[in-house]
Amino acid sequence: MLAALTSVVENVTDLGKGLANIVGNTVFGAKKERKSQKMLNSETEDPMIINNPLMKGLLSLVLQIDVAVRGEEVSASATEIKIKTQIAEILLDMANQRQDFLVQNFLYWFDEILLKEGKRLFNSNPSEIKETLQKYINAQALSVIPPTMKTGIAEVDEKYAQKITSVNMFSGVKKKFSGMKSTTKKKGVKNKILQVTSFTNYSGNEEFPDLDRLIRDTSVVESRQKGMEALPSLLASFVNANNTKLEHYLLDVIMRSFSQKEELGVYLKQVDVLFEDEDIQVYNRIKTQVDGMRYLIERSEVRNKTFY
Amino acid sequence: MQRFKSNNNFEVMQNKLISSMLEEIWKIISTTKSTIREQLKEKCSGVNDTIKDIHVTTSDFLNNELLQNITYLLVKVSKFDLFKMIGKFEFHSQFVRELFGLLEYDKANPVLSYLLVTARSNIYIQCFWC
Numbered sequence A: 001m002l003a004a005l006t007s008v009v010e011n012v013t014d015l016g017k018g019l020a021n022i023v024g025n026t027v028f029g030a031k032k033e034r035k036s037q038k039m040l041n042s043e044t045e046d047p048m049i050i051n052n053p054l055m056k057g058l059l060s061l062v063l064q065i066d067v068a069v070r071g072e073e074v075s076a077s078a079t080e081i082k083i084k085t086q087i088a089e090i091l092l093d094m095a096n097q098r099q100d101f102l103v104q105n106f107l108y109w110f111d112e113i114l115l116k117e118g119k120r121l122f123n124s125n126p127s128e129i130k131e132t133l134q135k136y137i138n139a140q141a142l143s144v145i146p147p148t149m150k151t152g153i154a155e156v157d158e159k160y161a162q163k164i165t166s167v168n169m170f171s172g173v174k175k176k177f178s179g180m181k182s183t184t185k186k187k188g189v190k191n192k193i194l195q196v197t198s199f200t201n202y203s204g205n206e207e208f209p210d211l212d213r214l215i216r217d218t219s220v221v222e223s224r225q226k227g228m229e230a231l232p233s234l235l236a237s238f239v240n241a242n243n244t245k246l247e248h249y250l251l252d253v254i255m256r257s258f259s260q261k262e263e264l265g266v267y268l269k270q271v272d273v274l275f276e277d278e279d280i281q282v283y284n285r286i287k288t289q290v291d292g293m294r295y296l297i298e299r300s301e302v303r304n305k306t307f308y
Numbered sequence B: 001m002q003r004f005k006s007n008n009n010f011e012v013m014q015n016k017l018i019s020s021m022l023e024e025i026w027k028i029i030s031t032t033k034s035t036i037r038e039q040l041k042e043k044c045s046g047v048n049d050t051i052k053d054i055h056v057t058t059s060d061f062l063n064n065e066l067l068q069n070i071t072y073l074l075v076k077v078s079k080f081d082l083f084k085m086i087g088k089f090e091f092h093s094q095f096v097r098e099l100f101g102l103l104e105y106d107k108a109n110p111v112l113s114y115l116l117v118t119a120r121s122n123i124y125i126q127c128f129w130c
Helices: A001-027 A029-040 A053-069 A073-122 A125-143 A152-161 A166-177 A229-240 A242-257 A260-270 A277-307 B002-044 B065-079 B091-106 B110-123
Strands: none
Touching: A001 A053, A073 A125, A073 A242, A073 A260, A073 B091, A125 A166, A229 A242, A229 B091, A229 B110, A242 A260, A242 B065, B002 B065, B002 B091, B002 B110, B065 B091
């Protein structure tokens, strides 16, 4: 039945094309024939043809018949697109949570440095503080930079796995923390700084993993889960997607997954550490209010979706 | 003290209820994924992957409003970080893995979905659909 209807639509479309040719010839003359054919093949080069009311009417008629015949199919794929868009939205939220963890981890790392060097830094001048922090960054910065996600292509992953280099993302952060309390007393760095080159969880809480590790089964040995990378799946879904919104979401997931370092740098520059009790109290009060507002908005969204 | 105890029990009960609800949701998603996989396997296992234009029709599993509502609910769950609140951190991984299976399945190109999964499982040991 659907095949029959589809062939009817195709016939109508052909008929529409034929009519369009006739209309094109009549209105614009025979020379414009090629142009009207181009337009029907979704080439929108000539605004005169697009704005012609006869052509507009004809095209919308063809479109309406097409939608009427394929209506059921369209609504079915709409549900599929919704499901996939929502999945992509969940993945984006996971990326947000990953970034929250990374920022938190960085602050814990910095806190650890302060605990170790705090007293000495308190009696140092700004250049010494800068020097000490620089040494820590050189020795341990890689331990707070997230590893790059895998592409799923063994050769590429092996090639780039070793080349982890320190990025200039800390330039803004250094400025932020360089204005710390200082005195004129000079002291050198006494303790040797421990070199850490792999990503380390300083927070003490459970690490929020990236997508590659989220999709792995923790109960199965990791070496048995080679090929469980997110990128091939995301790319396949992107290629198959025929909805602009879904495509945007999927691209966003891919881009965010592979730009974790850059994102972390941006967020760290925005971090504002509160030291004063009064500031913390004000922050907590505002946070509670914002959370309340968020809760209301989400609830009203669910209500709207359910009842209207 | 009694009041504290009852409040404490309420929280425990609430967590249990949410956990079991989420587990049920996980089962629905997981079953959908398994059913898609089985049907794809049944329809495509005899197909030679060099034939590009082969036509395979599978039931439209993703035209399922229940599943759509479930994923919508999961969006809300993740926005409020519910997994962390109820102390079920492993749910993140479980759900994401199942959802990736659904994301990979393409109704319009079931053969392509199948070939992708088969190619991956031929090269490697595990895949989302296994």
